[in-house]
Amino acid sequence: MGFLKTCVLRRNACTAVCFWRRQVVQKPSVRKISTTSPRSTVMPAWVIDKYGSNEVLRFTQNMMIPMIHYPNEVIIKVHAASINPIDVNMRSGYGATALNMKRDPLHIKIKGEEFPLTLGRDVSGVVMECGLDVRYFKPGDEVSHKPKSLTHAQAASLPYVALTAWSAINKIGGLHDKNCAGKRVLILGASGGVGTFAIQVMKAWDAHVTAVCSQDASELVRKLGADDVIDYKSGNMEEQLKYLKPFDFILDSVGGSTETWALNFLKKWSGATYVTLVTPFLLNMDRLGIADGMLQTGVTVGSKTLKHFWQGVHYRWAFFMASGPYLDDIAELVDAGKIQPVIEKTFPFSKVPEAFLKVERGHARGKTVVSVV
Incomplete structure (x- = not known):
């Protein structure tokens, strides 16, 4: 779970459902793919260096900020994130084969190549940078055009x-x-x-x-x-x-x-x-x-x-399916007052391991959220 995230966003939707891309890519072609130049700075993040119990979560302030590798990506400054049971399971190695293929469709990663790995699927935040093919978002947008009635914490609790x-x-x-x-x-x-x-x-x-x-x-x-x-x-x-x-x-x-x-x-x-x-x-x-x-x-x-x-x-x-149009429909129900986020507890960014433990214990009453900004 990091301060910034590289995401692929399609159409306007409630919030971003995003995946970290730690891909091995070829050097970009001459054509620019980003609206701004890459920045060589670092950010705080919670990462894992191996799969295991909650002790594998490690805080670092020196994670390189993500860069846009493809023209349909955006970079988001994360304001809030939520933790799902699948995030806890992924910490322990569940689904590593399929998810590594998802992160790197060009070739299947060798075991261990995915580390350090930043977990997290749901975020709400503000777009900082857009790839050249991005048409539905611009820097400064609260992604993905979240309902105005929701805070970032509420919005981050919904997508997954x-x-x-x-x-x-x-x-x-x-x-x-x-x-x-x-x-x-x-x-x-x-x-x-x-x-x-x-x-x-x-x-x-x-x-x-x-x-x-x-x-x-x-x-x-x-x-x-x-x-x-x-x-x-x-x-x-x-x-x-x-x-x-x-x-x-x-x-x-x-x-x-x-x-x-x-x-x-x-x-x-x-x-x-x-x-x-x-x-x-x-x-x-x-x-x-x-x-x-x-x-x-x-x-x-x-x-x-x-x-x-x-x-x-x-x-x-049934499985999770990423869909901008579905999120549009969900956002309409939220704006109409027919759907409300259900948040059991919010943790500060410094307490991410405690948030993981909360979800791991089960018996949830709605969602567990992490306030990042």
């Missing part, structure tokens, strides 16, 4: 969880504002970052929402609009759910054993869909390599999809 939930509900689940009224929706893991956003967007589309969380989070999810709340700690989940009407859509951000019973509570032969965010995709690639990992993933999801299709329901996996 919002786009993950939007991908699951809209892109994979096929639900939107025109077909959701009256649909019965079950959200497993309702008090976390994805869950608190999902409740709000489903209620904005007039669905009936049943939220599963612990009893101490019930007041929060009811305030966000949940119609029914089930405490997963108060008894057997299956026993509690069997007294409710079947569901049209289930969003599962918990995984584990939930997959073995949750699909039984969908309406059969009516197009009802179960979408899980907990998949073995990145683990397969870490364990088996890119080719074999993708093959194993395809076999797994294909067999499960077919099995549940013959039982009258749809089984799907």
